[in-house]
Amino acid sequence: MSPEPKTRDVRRWRRYLAAERAEAAIYRDLASRRTGEEREILLALAAAEKRHEDHWLRLLGDRTGRPLPTDPRTSLLGLLARRFGSVFVLALAQRAESRSPYLDDTDATDTMAADEAVHEEVVRALATRGRQRLSGTFRAAVFGANDGLVSNLALVLGMSAAGLPTAVVLLTGVAGLLAGALSMAAGEYVSVRSQLELENAAAHGPIPTDSVTNLDVDENELALVYRARGMSTREADVHAAEVLAGTPAQAVATAPAHNPIGSALGAAGSSFVFFASGAIIPVLPYLFGAEGLTAVFIAAGLVGVALLLTGSIVGLLSGASPLKRALRQLAIGYGAAAATYLLGLLFGVSVG
Structure with a gap:
């Protein structure tokens, strides 16, 4: 027992x-x-x-x-x-x-x-x-919003520390939002458009049916096509032999399908929205009439919460600790904002 x-x-x-x-x-x-x-x-x-x-x-x-x-x-x-x-x-x-x-x-x-x-x-x-x-759009949303959060918080706090009037700080924040979002959109458009053009240039075209049917079977030059596309010599020979022994339709079908990466305009529009969704947050206190240190603390607090959220999402997507990534994101964002705030204090202006 x-x-x-x-x-x-x-x-x-x-x-x-x-x-x-x-x-x-x-x-x-x-x-x-x-x-x-x-x-x-x-x-x-x-x-x-x-x-x-x-x-x-x-x-x-x-x-x-x-x-x-x-x-x-x-x-x-x-x-x-x-x-x-x-x-x-x-x-x-x-x-x-x-x-x-x-x-x-x-x-x-x-x-x-x-x-x-x-x-x-x-x-x-x-x-x-x-x-x-997960779609590239979702990842772009997280990183785009994070860029907007950090860059516009730094800009707004730097201007506030310089002693500029609330109206000027607000105008600067809105200008930073638009400039950053437009820059992101333009960059994304050029990037996706260039990638599409490269993909199209590199895409394998179909082999003309007449060319295949008239090839010298013994020379097997069709194998050169497949070797140029990355096959080993043996694989290319076997595949070419199969094509030559089959129908013309089979030969034409050997061209790999092109995998489109999306619309350049769609990517540009998404980047604009994602960046702006983050960049608007540090501007909100000034939009609702907050001034001075009160506006600074509210903006920093709102952005801090958003940075913790985006950092934890990045952590989950990468398989790392959400808490560590959230705190890292917060430290980076606040570090950038603190640097510009100190610069604003250093080069502050008197408005009277």
Whole structure:
């Protein structure tokens, strides 16, 4: 007969049980918003968590008691999974899996500890898939808004520190918003337009049907085309032989499909909106009549909240700690603003 477990062990097992149940529910919720392979992977993760749950149930026996609330992080994950089921939840789940205590807990089996280590990599891969599916527009929104926040806060605080009237500071902030947004839009237009032109110039054209049907089979010059496109000599020979042995339609179809990268005008418009959405925030206190240090503190506070938000999003997208990225973003933004504020004080003007 096994000895009676200690009270602290029972409490720990019950916490593990609650965590496993919550994590299994998260994976099931995420699976309900997926199809195909991703759905099967998430359901397999949920099944693994159920096996871990069964382990703790066996240890607890009739000491299971009432279900314990899980830790706040897992509860938040569950809430987000039910509401959104997005890449952000997977990124948070990845971090949660990395904190598994089973490796150092003798009551957890070696298989359970190995499961949790593998789960972290599985969720990391799923989160990476989600990040790759995120549109460039979304990433541009985050970084464009962040640029607007930092640059216009620095501009507005520098002008305020110089002692200029509120009306001048407001005008400067609006001018900075428009100038920055237009500059971003123009740069994005030129960038996307140039990339489109390069893509079009580099795109493989179809091989004329008449040319293919009249080629010397023994010389196999068609293979040169495929070698020039990056195939090895063997791959090019095999592919050319297949084309020459097939129909003309097959030869024409060997040209790779061009993958468009979007509209230059659309990218320019998006960049304008994203930058302006960030740049308007430090101007808001002056728009509503705030003056002096009051306006400076309100502008800095509003931008600080926005920087924390964009930083945490960047952290989630990159798979890093949202808190660390948020604080880094805040430090960079406030550092730039502080530098221009000090310059404004140094070169301040007297208006009378």
